[in-house]
Amino acid sequence: MPGTGTALSTRSQTWLLAAVALLVLPHLPRLPWWITLLAFGVGLFKLVLLRRPYHQPPRLLLALLTVAASAGVFFSYGTLLGKQAGVALLIVMLSLKLLELRAVRDGRLLVYLGYFLVVTNFLFTQTIPIALYMFVATLVITAALSVITHSSRERPAGSHLRLAAVLLAQALPIMLVLFVFFPRVAGPLWGLPKDAYAGMTGLSDSMTPGAISSLAQSEATAFRVEFFGPTPEPAQRYWRGPVLWHTDGRTWSPGRIGSYSRQRPEAVQNSGQALRYAITLEGHNKPWLLALDLPVEISRRALYTVDFQWLSYRPVRERIRYEATSWPHYHTGPLDPRLRKAALQLPEHVSPRVQALARDWHTRADSDRAVVQQALDYFHSQPFVYTLQPPLLGDDPVDDFLFGTRRGFCEHYAAAFVVLMRSAGIPARVVTGYQGGEYNPVGDYWLIRQADAHAWAEVWLPDTGWQRVDPTAAVAPERIEHALDLGLQAAGAPARFRLAETGLLVRSWRQLQFAMDSVNNHWNQWVLSYGPQRQLELLAALGFKQASWREMALTLLLLTGACLLGVALWMLVRTPAPSDPVLQAWQRFCSRLERLGVRRAPSEGPRDLARRAMAAHPEFASQVGPITELYITLRYGRPLQGSHEIQQLRQRVRRFPERTD
Amino acid sequence: MQTLTIRDRFKLQRFTRGLGPEHGPVRLDRSRVFILPTASGLLFAGMLLVMLFGAINYNNSMAHLFTFLVGSMAMVSILHTYRNLAQLSFSVGKAPPVFAGSRAGFEVLATNPGATPRYLLRLHSPGQPAVSIDLKGRHTGTATLYREARQRGVLPLGRWTVSTRYPLGLFRAWAHLDLQAQCLVYPRPAQQRPVPQDPAYKPHQTGDRGRGVDDFVGFRPYRPGDSPRHVFWKAAARDQVLLVKQFGGDRADEVWLDWDTLPGMDTEARLSQLCRWVLDAHRNQQAWGLRLPGVEIGIASGNRHKHRCLEALARFA
Numbered sequence: 001m002p003g004t005g006t007a008l009s010t011r012s013q014t015w016l017l018a019a020v021a022l023l024v025l026p027h028l029p030r031l032p033w034w035i036t037l038l039a040f041g042v043g044l045f046k047l048v049l050l051r052r053p054y055h056q057p058p059r060l061l062l063a064l065l066t067v068a069a070s071a072g073v074f075f076s077y078g079t080l081l082g083k084q085a086g087v088a089l090l091i092v093m094l095s096l097k098l099l100e101l102r103a104v105r106d107g108r109l110l111v112y113l114g115y116f117l118v119v120t121n122f123l124f125t126q127t128i129p130i131a132l133y134m135f136v137a138t139l140v141i142t143a144a145l146s147v148i149t150h151s152s153r154e155r156p157a158g159s160h161l162r163l164a165a166v167l168l169a170q171a172l173p174i175m176l177v178l179f180v181f182f183p184r185v186a187g188p189l190w191g192l193p194k195d196a197y198a199g200m201t202g203l204s205d206s207m208t209p210g211a212i213s214s215l216a217q218s219e220a221t222a223f224r225v226e227f228f229g230p231t232p233e234p235a236q237r238y239w240r241g242p243v244l245w246h247t248d249g250r251t252w253s254p255g256r257i258g259s260y261s262r263q264r265p266e267a268v269q270n271s272g273q274a275l276r277y278a279i280t281l282e283g284h285n286k287p288w289l290l291a292l293d294l295p296v297e298i299s300r301r302a303l304y305t306v307d308f309q310w311l312s313y314r315p316v317r318e319r320i321r322y323e324a325t326s327w328p329h330y331h332t333g334p335l336d337p338r339l340r341k342a343a344l345q346l347p348e349h350v351s352p353r354v355q356a357l358a359r360d361w362h363t364r365a366d367s368d369r370a371v372v373q374q375a376l377d378y379f380h381s382q383p384f385v386y387t388l389q390p391p392l393l394g395d396d397p398v399d400d401f402l403f404g405t406r407r408g409f410c411e412h413y414a415a416a417f418v419v420l421m422r423s424a425g426i427p428a429r430v431v432t433g434y435q436g437g438e439y440n441p442v443g444d445y446w447l448i449r450q451a452d453a454h455a456w457a458e459v460w461l462p463d464t465g466w467q468r469v470d471p472t473a474a475v476a477p478e479r480i481e482h483a484l485d486l487g488l489q490a491a492g493a494p495a496r497f498r499l500a501e502t503g504l505l506v507r508s509w510r511q512l513q514f515a516m517d518s519v520n521n522h523w524n525q526w527v528l529s530y531g532p533q534r535q536l537e538l539l540a541a542l543g544f545k546q547a548s549w550r551e552m553a554l555t556l557l558l559l560t561g562a563c564l565l566g567v568a569l570w571m572l573v574r575t576p577a578p579s580d581p582v583l584q585a586w587q588r589f590c591s592r593l594e595r596l597g598v599r600r601a602p603s604e605g606p607r608d609l610a611r612r613a614m615a616a617h618p619e620f621a622s623q624v625g626p627i628t629e630l631y632i633t634l635r636y637g638r639p640l641q642g643s644h645e646i647q648q649l650r651q652r653v654r655r656f657p658e659r660t661d
Numbered sequence: 662m663q664t665l666t667i668r669d670r671f672k673l674q675r676f677t678r679g680l681g682p683e684h685g686p687v688r689l690d691r692s693r694v695f696i697l698p699t700a701s702g703l704l705f706a707g708m709l710l711v712m713l714f715g716a717i718n719y720n721n722s723m724a725h726l727f728t729f730l731v732g733s734m735a736m737v738s739i740l741h742t743y744r745n746l747a748q749l750s751f752s753v754g755k756a757p758p759v760f761a762g763s764r765a766g767f768e769v770l771a772t773n774p775g776a777t778p779r780y781l782l783r784l785h786s787p788g789q790p791a792v793s794i795d796l797k798g799r800h801t802g803t804a805t806l807y808r809e810a811r812q813r814g815v816l817p818l819g820r821w822t823v824s825t826r827y828p829l830g831l832f833r834a835w836a837h838l839d840l841q842a843q844c845l846v847y848p849r850p851a852q853q854r855p856v857p858q859d860p861a862y863k864p865h866q867t868g869d870r871g872r873g874v875d876d877f878v879g880f881r882p883y884r885p886g887d888s889p890r891h892v893f894w895k896a897a898a899r900d901q902v903l904l905v906k907q908f909g910g911d912r913a914d915e916v917w918l919d920w921d922t923l924p925g926m927d928t929e930a931r932l933s934q935l936c937r938w939v940l941d942a943h944r945n946q947q948a949w950g951l952r953l954p955g956v957e958i959g960i961a962s963g964n965r966h967k968h969r970c971l972e973a974l975a976r977f978a
Contacts, residue, residue: 083719108701108830112708115731119712122723131723138727142734142829149830150781152793163828167741171733178729185717318720528722560736568740602684 008107009151010050015144015160016110017046020098022137023117024091030124031088032076038069042095049099057099066096087120107148114141126528128520139164170567177559183552184532202284203241203432203453207252209397209411218450222434223281223290224521225446232275234436236328238293238456238468239448241433242286243307249347250397252415252430263306268296272329280321280525287311290433290448292326293468299323300533306339307429308332308466319529332465335427343427343460350423351399358423368426368461372469375420379413379474382406386476410435413471414455427460431468442511443518581646582634585653589627592656596620606632620657627652682817682839686752686772689823693836694746696739702831705735735831742834745779745827749796753818753842754803758971760936764789765810765844767818772801779825786821810846813932813975818842847971850940851933856916880904915960916942918970919952932974939974943967953977 021043028036049055069092070080077085094117097110118134118141142164143157150160202222223239246255274296281290289302289310300322303311310324335343361374383406390408394400398419401412414430421428435454437446456470544551590600590609598613610628614621630649687693698706709732716724754768773779776798784804785791792804810816824835880893883903893904918938923931935951942949943962950960951970956977958970 105701109704112705116708116712119715119724119727122721122727123715123719126721126723131726134723134727138730145829149826149828153780153795155780167734167737167828168730170737170740171730174733174736175726175729178733179726182725182729184725186720527726530722531720564736564740567737571740571744602686 006104006151008101008104008148010053011154012104012107012144012148012151013046013101014050015140015147015157016101016107017043017050017098019114019137019141019144020094020110022140023114023121024094026121026130026133027087027091027117030084031091034072034076035069035088035092039091039095042098046098059100062096062100066093069093069096083120083123087117087123090117090120104148104151108145111141111145111148114144128523135168139168142167170570173563173566174560177556177563179530180535180538181552181556181559183549183556184530184535186532202282202286202450203288205242205254205286207244207411207415207430207432207455208250209393209401209408209415220450221282222284222448222450222452223279224524225280225292225437225448226278226444227446228276228278230273230275231446232292232328235473236293237436238431238454238470239290239434239437240293240295240309240431241288241290242431243305243309243458244430244432245307245342246345247347247415247419249349255342255345263304267333268294268308268327269331269333270296270327270329271331272327275326275328276323277326278321278323280319280521280529281316282319283317285315285317287313287315289316289322289324291324293328293431293433294330294332295324295326297325306336307431318531319524320531320533321525321529330465335460335465340427340460343429344422344425346419346422349396350419351396353403354399354419355423357402358420361420362424368459369463371424371426372421372459372461375417376469376471376474379417379471384408384413384475386472410455410472413475414457417457417469417471421457421459429458431456431458435470440514440518440521442514443521445518445521447517581650582631585646585650586631586635589631589653589656592653593624596657617657623652623656623658627656682841684841686750686770687838687840688748688750688774689746689836691747694743694834695836696743696832696834699826699830699833702735702833705831709735735829738829739832741828742825742832744777745782745825746823746834746836748774749779749782749823750774751823751838751840753840756818756842756844758845758847758968758975759810760847761810761813761849763810764807765816765846766805766807767842767844769804769806769821769840770801771796771804771823773798775799779827781825781827783824783826784821785824786819808844810844813846813848813929815976816844816846818844845972845975847975848929848932848936850937851930853937853941854934856918856938856941879907881907916947916949917952917960918942918949920954921952928977932977936971936974939967939970 024039028039070089073085073088073092074080077088079085080089090113094110094113097106097113101107101110115138118138121130121134139161143160146160146163147157242254244252244254246253275292277292279290289298289300289312291298291310294308295310298310300310300320301313303313305311357378361371365371365374385407386409387407388409390412391405393405393412398416401408402416402420418428418430432453432455434448434452435456436452437448439446454472456468456472458466458468460466539552544555586606593600593609593613596613596617598609598616600609604612606628610624613624617624627649630645630652634645634649709728712724712728712731715721716728750772752770752772754770756765756767759765769784771782771784771794773796778798779796781793782796783791783793784806786806786808788809789807792806794802794804796802806818806821808816808819818840820837820839822835822837824833826833880896881904883892883905887905891906893906896902896904918935920931920935923934926934935953939949939951943964943966946962948960948962949966949970951958951973953973956973958966958973
């Protein structure tokens with residue numbers, strides 16, 4: 001067995017190269033091009049080195065390279081800390097370390113860093129394929145550790161892989177116990193680097209119609225919903241998100257009034273059937289908890305705002321699951337004067353054309369409800385086009401949109417509609433969220449994508465309170481019935497919608513997608529979103545009400561111990577101690593003689609021992625004699641002995657000592 | 662196999678030094694095998710801790726899962742490390758005598774009673790380089806442990822250690838063993854010095870005509886049974902007579918190597934000198950006898966006689 005200072009064999013180095021290559025590969029797409037180049041260069045150079053070890057690069061060169069690469073990481077990311085820069089630095093170091101593998105110590109360090117790299121990969125993606133890939137990578141790197149440990153031996157590669165596989169397989173039950181019972185703490189423990197939540201998409205807390213010429217069209221999952229009982233009609237599938245009160249004519253924001261003042265859910269009056277469901281929300285780094293319009297109950301600690309949003313106390317940064325209750329038909333009661341003022345706020349400048357249009361509706365209609373209807377008729381009858389790639393809007397976006405371009409998506413319609421309503425003296429506000437969703441028949445849940453993001457309006461009417469109005473539906477009713485077909489959008493063209501496909505191939509493909517998403521959903525529910533909340537729920541289901549830390553630790557310890565014991569028993573059962581039954585029986589006989597006070601001397605043969613035993617215990621002589629003779633025949637006699645004699649010997653030994661008087 | 666009382670079980674000495682000398686063969690059972698993490702294993706544990714903190718900090722489920730996987734694997738590897746030593750039985754084999762000042766080698770037999778092969782067994786006696794062996798299932802292997810033989814006399818093998826870092830080098834299991842094994846250490850041979858020509862020295866009565874191999878003495882007629890190698894074939898070809906070359910000249914001197922001929926020296930120096938003379942006498946194919954206070958070994962020659970004399974010197978008290 002080599003000490004850690006012993007030189008590392010070529011074999012170990014080859015294994016390490018393979019393992020590092022396997023680990024670095026999934027990181028490459030995220031890294032700057034020069035790190036990819038460096039990693040490949042080092043890998044190739046190492047391959048040459050393995051054949052021609054005399055070309056070892058001088059230490060000074062390696063030191064310079066290390067400094068240069070660290071500087072490179074700093075210039076690429078502007079920091080050496082944080083998730084991305086940290087991983088980049090780790091990969092650079094790992095690659096360069098490959099060129100400086102001298103002692104066993106270096107090899108072991110490389111393997112440890114390799115395990116670390118496995119885990120860092122999950123900070124970026126946690127899909128099932130990546131998990132499987134990383135399991136294989138862990139297997140290989142563990143085998144590499146075994147090769148390093150056996151540096152002084154030549155054992156076939158397969159034996160190391162097999163050993164690693166056995167170790168990992170035996171570790172699985174313990175891993176499961178730790179995963180389920182290890183007390184989960186809601187992180188972070190300390191400040192996270194700035195880029196920790198980079199890449200989370202979701203609704204924004206402001207809206208600027210016309211500022212961007214195309215909507216972010218993402219197939220990414222926003223959340224999944226399982227209904228307990230009836231599901232809402234397509235026209236009711238509005239998932240409420242941030243409510244925008246304030247506008248400066250171009251940009252809409254929540255303003256000071258709405259989102260952050262509480263109210264009690266009892267203020268809402270139900271009419272009709274309540275809908276109950278569970279939502280698995282992807283992390284989006286914002287506090288709002290999406291729920292079906294109009295949510296009244298939620299199974300998390302959250303804040304209920306005056307505009308009927310549920311807000312989490314902290315930004316939702318990991319996938320969470322909660323149950324909620326909504327009323328599709330509701331009555332919100334009277335309007336607080338403060339809110340009325342906010343709901344009538346208008347930008348400093350509203351164009352005369354817009355004011356005139358609103359005033360005209362107001363004078364012609366006998367009620368607010370009629371004004372709303374006239375506005376919807378206006379959108380429907382005038383040549384408005386629903387498109388995902390509208391032209392940019394000028395200095396007065398609302399005016400420009402209503403009387404100029406007349407092309408836009410939900411944000412444009414919602415914003416223009418609210419400005420018109422407020423101009424007509426009707427309290428109104430913009431609500432953003434999601435609309436629609438796709439039913440997954442395999443997993444029996446609804447999938448809502450980022451592409452389902454939507455904006456609509458709410459107006460306050462004296463007889464019903466706040467009421468949802470979707471001006472987009474007046475222009476493009478299909479938007480409400482069908483999801484957008486993201487593959488078929490052309491610039492400026494009317495939006496295309498996903499209609500029921502009839503082709504067999506298309507249907508099978510969709511079926512497969514449903515199945516895959518269903519598997520993903522279970523993965524998300526049970527593996528990825530297993531955190532403090534889920535753990536509490538699971539422990540409660542297992543009978544740990546209000547589990548204390550001490551109880552948890554004890555359970556953890558007991559279960560881990562039980563798993564280890566199981567593995568130990570399995571291992572020991574597989575390796576029976578002395579396997580020769582004859583020898584086993586004889587050893588048993590000797591130990592029983594010892595209890596009778598006749599201890600076999602190390603050099604004593606069976607006959608001498610028997611003679612002594614018979615002299616000391618004449619009462620057992622009739623047993624000692626045959627046992628000894630049987631043993632001698634079986635052990636030293638003819639080589640072929642049937643199992644009959646062995647059986648006999650074992651039986652006799654088992655009965656010994658037995659008084660036969 | 663001896664049983665330990667609870668009190669004995671927790672003695673620190675057992676942990677650091679083992680149980681003390683015992684008769685072999687010794688089987689390694691639970692009470693004998695200890696396990697602790699290696700330095701590299703501690704580093705590994707540190708890395709696991711960092712991984713766990715990272716997982717908690719980022720609330721990352723898969724990071725938790727893989728940290729637990731790797732940690733569990735380390736836990737399971739403890740069992741493999743233990744299993745690699747457990748149930749092995751050790752006994753000692755030969756320990757050929759050596760001269761003081763050299764290394765005494767003790768043959769150790771390691772038997773694997775089970776079917777599972779054992780790898781990376783490291784046998785190590787203090788102050789000596791370790792020996793590393795593997796054992797196939799149901800096999801016995803040998804290794805030689807060395808100790809410095811500084812003084813003449815009987816050298817016990819003393820405490821030695823069998824350890825293993827199988828399978829991943831994260832943990833080291835070990836057992837201290839002290840099997841009854843002895844190696845005879847002859848005195849260190851002193852400087853060359855002539856054997857005193859005292860009355861004890863006398864030439865052999867029969868002179869130099871005996872059988873021997875050293876000097877050519879003359880020819881005699883062939884007798885059946887003579888070695889064909891000694892037949893003088895040249896003469897046979899020339900004269901048609903079979904003659905046999907006769908050898909003699911083995912110095913048939915007899916010499917007494919006597920303690921009393923070395924007055925004024927201390928015991929060890931005397932023994933060293935006697936040792937040198939024994940070796941010289943043996944090399945010169947003399948017959949010799951040895952006299953020590955209380956011990957007398959009669960005149961004889963040959964290897965066995967030499968070792969008998971050297972043993973007497975080694976064991977001289």
